[in-house]
Amino acid sequence: xxxxxxxxxxxxxxxxxxxxxxxxxxxxxxxxxxxxxxxxxxxxxxxxxxxxxxxxxxxxxxxxxxxxxxxxxxxxxxxxxxxxxxxxxxxxxxxxxxxxxxxxxxxxxxxxxxxxxxxxxxxxxxxxxxxxxxxxxxxxxxxxxxxxxxxxxxxxxxxxxxxxxxxxxxxxxxxxxxxxxxxxxxxxxxxxxxxxxxxxxxxxxxxxxxxxxxxxxxxxxxxxxxxxxxxxxxxxxxxxxxxxxxxxxxxxxxxxxxxxxxxxxxxxxxxxxxxxxxxxxxxxxxxx
Numbered sequence: 001x002x003x004x005x006x007x008x009x010x011x012x013x014x015x016x017x018x019x020x021x022x023x024x025x026x027x028x029x030x031x032x033x034x035x036x037x038x039x040x041x042x043x044x045x046x047x048x049x050x051x052x053x054x055x056x057x058x059x060x061x062x063x064x065x066x067x068x069x070x071x072x073x074x075x076x077x078x079x080x081x082x083x084x085x086x087x088x089x090x091x092x093x094x095x096x097x098x099x100x101x102x103x104x105x106x107x108x109x110x111x112x113x114x115x116x117x118x119x120x121x122x123x124x125x126x127x128x129x130x131x132x133x134x135x136x137x138x139x140x141x142x143x144x145x146x147x148x149x150x151x152x153x154x155x156x157x158x159x160x161x162x163x164x165x166x167x168x169x170x171x172x173x174x175x176x177x178x179x180x181x182x183x184x185x186x187x188x189x190x191x192x193x194x195x196x197x198x199x200x201x202x203x204x205x206x207x208x209x210x211x212x213x214x215x216x217x218x219x220x221x222x223x224x225x226x227x228x229x230x231x232x233x234x235x236x237x238x239x240x241x242x243x244x245x246x247x248x249x250x251x252x253x254x255x256x257x258x259x260x261x262x263x264x265x266x267x268x269x270x271x272x273x274x275x276x277x278x279x280x281x282x283x284x285x286x287x288x
Contacts, residue, residue: 003065005032005115008039008057008079010071013095017049019070019106023093024052026109030116035060039069039079061086066115066270068093069102073146073188076101077245080127080145080267089122089268091115100187100280103272111272121271125184125200126224129263130244134256143263144245146185150230150258151177151210153241153249160233161240163207165226172233175212177240180205180228180260184267187281189246195219199277205262224262231257 005027009020020036027034037057048054061067067083068091069076076092083090092102093109104111114120130148132140152159161178163171181190186198186206195208196219203224209217222228232240232254241249242258252258 003033004060004063005034006055006057006060006064006067007034007036008067008069008075009036010039010075010095011042011046011048013071013075017052019093019095019109021052022109023068023070023112026112027115030113032116035064039071039075057082061088064088066091068112068115070106071095072097072099073101074246077145080245081143084127084143084145084265084267087268089270091120091270091272101184101269103270114272115270119272123200123269123271125267125269126182126203127263127265127267128180128182128205128260129265130180130242130258130260132242132250132252132256132258134253139256140242140250142244142247143265144185145182145267146188146245147179147181147190148258148260149177149179149189149210149243149246150240150252151243152238155238157238158213159238159240160236161230162233163220164229165220165222167227167229170220170222171207171209171217173209173212173214173217175214175217176210178210178230179208180230181208182206190219196221197281201277205260226261228260229257230260231255 035055069079070093093104094102128144131138158174160174179190183198183200183202190208193208193210205222207220240252243249
């Protein structure tokens with residue numbers, strides 16, 4: 001039996017909170033206890049509706065059974081870390097464009113009633129763990145569901161990076177940077193940079209160069225047992241910028257090393273439909 005479901009609408013995508021209002025009616029009619037929480041801080045000038053009671057996410061997560069996330073993949077990615085650390089599954093409702101991770105479109109809300117009877121399955125999605133070392137100190141640590149991008153930033157120049165796999169050099173590339181992605185992230189930034197589409201159930205880590213000047217630089221598909229290290233080469237003249245799942249960037253200097261491995265955490269995604277990953281890929285690319 002479902003105890004409590006948190007609804008996290010993206011206020012910039014769910015116009016007038018129409019979708020979350022409809023979901024609230026369906027879930028309450030099915031006897032599900034609900035809470036509405038904003039998934040991130042919003043602009044102070046943004047006016048929230050007075051007829052919806054908003055709770056604090058950090059207070060509700062410890063006692064929740066599921067999070068229903070309304071928005072695009074970015075909203076789901078933002079929620080994934082918090083929900084995963086509390087071992088709570090996420091159900092995505094797409095109000096964005098591609099929405100690869102979302103299970104439902106906003107026109108399919110009636111299926112939410114199945115949550116009340118436990119009529120769903122849960123997929124486990126591999127995550128990555130990234131630490132940035134400066135000398136012997138860890139200056140940054142995070143987990144991600146999609147990818148880690150190490151790029152040149154906004155300046156029109158080349159960044160020179162090395163990639164080691166279990167301590168052995170695997171690649172050196174000069175270009176806009178590179179992406180280290182999970183199979184889930186293979187259909188995101190990595191795909192745009194020329195990387196392959198990989199099944200979410202695959203056990204692999206993808207390393208994809210971005211606009212590499214060396215035509216021989218291609219995506220490496222490594223085992224999830226490998227430890228990937230990335231840093232600026234000694235002849236690099238500038239900094240690089242590391243971003244996790246599209247979040248705020250960290251500036252990396254020469255000598256800094258990013259160490260990336262499979263995380264002990266895994267994101268749980270709720271499934272209501274019996275469909276293949278390839279059905280999702282075909283549908284999303286056809287409608288995009």
